Amino acid sequence: xxxxxxxxxxxxxxxxxxxxxxxxxxxxxxxxxxxxxxxxxxxxxxxxxxxxxxxxxxxxxxxxxxxxxxxxxxxxxxxxxxxxxxxxxxxxxxxxxxxxxxxxxxxxxxxxxxxxxxxxxxxxxxxxxxxxxxxxxxxxxxxxxxxxxxxxxxxxxxxxxxxxxxxxxxxxxxxxxx
Amino acid sequence: xxxxxxxxxxxxxxxxxxxxxxxxxxxxxxxxxxxxxxxxxxxxxxxxxxxxxxxxxxxxxxxxxxxxxxxxxxxxxxxxxxxxxxxxxxxxxxxxxxxxxxxxxxxxxxxxxxxxxxxxxxxxxxxxxxxxx
Numbered sequence: 001x002x003x004x005x006x007x008x009x010x011x012x013x014x015x016x017x018x019x020x021x022x023x024x025x026x027x028x029x030x031x032x033x034x035x036x037x038x039x040x041x042x043x044x045x046x047x048x049x050x051x052x053x054x055x056x057x058x059x060x061x062x063x064x065x066x067x068x069x070x071x072x073x074x075x076x077x078x079x080x081x082x083x084x085x086x087x088x089x090x091x092x093x094x095x096x097x098x099x100x101x102x103x104x105x106x107x108x109x110x111x112x113x114x115x116x117x118x119x120x121x122x123x124x125x126x127x128x129x130x131x132x133x134x135x136x137x138x139x140x141x142x143x144x145x146x147x148x149x150x151x152x153x154x155x156x157x158x159x160x161x162x163x164x165x166x167x168x169x170x171x172x173x174x175x176x177x178x
Numbered sequence: 179x180x181x182x183x184x185x186x187x188x189x190x191x192x193x194x195x196x197x198x199x200x201x202x203x204x205x206x207x208x209x210x211x212x213x214x215x216x217x218x219x220x221x222x223x224x225x226x227x228x229x230x231x232x233x234x235x236x237x238x239x240x241x242x243x244x245x246x247x248x249x250x251x252x253x254x255x256x257x258x259x260x261x262x263x264x265x266x267x268x269x270x271x272x273x274x275x276x277x278x279x280x281x282x283x284x285x286x287x288x289x290x291x292x293x294x295x296x297x298x299x300x301x302x303x304x305x306x307x308x309x310x311x
Contacts, residue, residue, distance in 0.1 A: 072214070072221070072222040072223070073242075074206055074208050074214055074242075097208055097209045098208065098209075099208065099214065099224055141209075144207055144208070144209055147186070147240070147241050148185075148186075149184075149185065149186065149207050150183045150184070150185040151183060151184055151185075152180035152182065152183050152184070153182075153184060153227055153232065154180075156231075157228070159193070159194055159228070161193060161194055161198055162194075178180070178182050178231075178232055
């Protein structure tokens with residue numbers, strides 16, 4: 001399969017037990033990060049914003065990677081995000097069609113970077129969900145909800161089958177019709 | 179103007195990447211650039227349309243069939259024979275054969291070519307003699 005840059009992790013942590021609080025509440029977060037170290041760091045970042053606990057007075061209980069349950073099934077993903085633009089913070093809801101959630105999240109990051117020039121550290125994913133086809137809001141995902149979908153590939157670029165066979169000059173002009 | 183469409187059941191040839199040269203069936207369309215693709219001897223996976231060359235062959239399947247249904251539909255449509263008898267399929271088979279020749283085979287090929295050239299020239303000489311009268 002394609003290697004995904006962003007992995008989904010489940011991170012569980014709590015504050016350290018103290019005399020006032022013998023059994024502090026345990027918090028669990030599902031995050032996207034490129035690796036486990038980053039995931040743990042992100043966890044503390046978000047937890048700091050929600051509760052009065054820092055990495056120095058907290059402990060990590062578990063971190064597990066979450067894998068896609070059905071990677072061969074096409075799903076419509078809705079992603080709610082909060083991003084920082086040059087003028088302030090905005091919320092957004094985006095829809096993607098993909099087979100895995102990691103793939104959809106990666107699509108989201110690349111699309112935000114291209115359409116809004118937002119780098120990935122300025123994006124916070126609020127929520128992700130698999131949307132059933134009836135509830136999709138965006139026309140660009142709804143247009144693929146057609147069991148008899150049919151379209152031609154209009155422009156065919158002829159590519160050499162390996163990068164090794166690439167040449168700068170060709171003897172004849174290519175035929176672009178499929 | 180267009181004869182080959184991306185549709186569920188279209189057979190395509192992979193023309194780039196790890197599965198180069200394999201015939202696959204488009205079982206669903208993910209979005210504008212990608213399709214979910216399946217073949218009897220591989221796990222169902224997604225592929226970019228840039229890696230696929232559409233063929234003329236289609237099979238009759240519904241969206242995302244089970245592996246067994248897919249194999250049955252491919253047998254019913256006789257994809258293998260249709261492909262091997264099509265001019266495109268035959269060319270690929272010949273290319274593969276040529277690439278897998280060993281030195282002795284190439285020697286035999288050289289002799290066969292010389293023999294064929296000799297026979298052609300004999301016939302040509304006969305025809306020239308007839309026409310010169």
